[in-house]
Amino acid sequence: MTAPVVAGFDGSPESLAATEWAAREARRRGCPLDLLEAWPWPHRDVVGSEETYRDALDRLELRARELRPLAGDGPVTSAIVPTDPAEALEAVGKSAALLVLGSRGLGAVRGFLVGSVSQEVLRRAGCPVVLVRAEAEESEGPVLVGLDLAHPMDDVLAFAFDAAARRRAPLRVVHVWSPPVSSQYTALEAVGGLGELASVDRARFAEQVTPWRERHPEVSVTADLIQGSASVALVDAAAGARLLVVGRRVRRTLLGAHLGPVAHAAIHHVRCPVALVPHG
The missing domain is CATH 3.40.50.620 (HUPs)
Structure with missing residues (x-):
């Protein structure tokens, strides 16, 4: 059933x-x-x-x-x-x-x-x-999904592509990256390392998203890499979206299961419906 x-x-x-x-x-x-x-x-x-x-x-x-x-x-x-x-x-x-x-x-x-x-x-x-x-009323904007390149996101991408396909809506895939802090940032900037860092993220981004684009050729996809704070950037990107999809890592601590900072920011500050999708 x-x-x-x-x-x-x-x-x-x-x-x-x-x-x-x-x-x-x-x-x-x-x-x-x-x-x-x-x-x-x-x-x-x-x-x-x-x-x-x-x-x-x-x-x-x-x-x-x-x-x-x-x-x-x-x-x-x-x-x-x-x-x-x-x-x-x-x-x-x-x-x-x-x-x-x-x-x-x-x-x-x-x-x-x-x-x-x-x-x-x-x-x-x-x-x-x-x-x-x-x-809340579903807008005519895109479905928006936040992508974390540090972890496998197939379950999250599957949900987002399916949601966009069922709505015949465009899909915007966003990954927010931050450069290393303090002296690491200065050293990388001096040798042009930040561009290389972004290139690595772009390659990993394409590696995660491309298989899902191939499975859903009917979905129009926009892919964005944004430098900054993941929580702030994703909340701002969700303005005008009809649905925001974010991942929730299935993890346990001594205090029990908890939400990460990005998911926490999304559910408190985003105006459109928010889907939290568990993933490994």
Whole structure:
């Protein structure tokens, strides 16, 4: 059976935007859409709790009916699960094609103020996760993907090329590089080494991107190498993009899984939907 697109729902404006985005994505993929609402209270025998539960169930079923015309021919299902939201989403993510979550709106700077559930799911999910802002509408701009040449990025590039192909959108592939710091920078600049450094990055860039261009000749690709801070440059490059795709390295520390600085900047400061794709 085709893996579903799964969207978290809680009745908030952010989850309304996320479920609508998820329905359109399910239509593009020709796959099922599953709406999931977590109900973390184990008992419903407290006064008023059964009525609240029924209201939540009715609201979820209504949302599923509203989305069926957008979701195409695939089935649309909905379920309330009696568990912690992050745990529920992490569990379904093991068999999902994609998880879609709403953001909590604009922060004091600009971009996402990501909630604790989203943060946990982003760190732990085994499938790609897309964050959607409440007022977000997909623009006519390109799909943008950030490329890290220090690690294999096939899963990230596969997702980005597929997203661009399904949308019939151009794809912009960006790698941000920084020269060595301090005395190393001065020495390299003196002997013309920075140009050589950029040439090496260009060769590695082409090595990663070329096979995917050959697999998707229908996708118009623009490739950019930008010198600077990866977090700042990628946030700026995402202005006008319809979707930003970034990688999330699957790694563990003594404190548990965590997001890298580029992914962290993207989910907090980028206005368009952001897809985080796990990779090795």
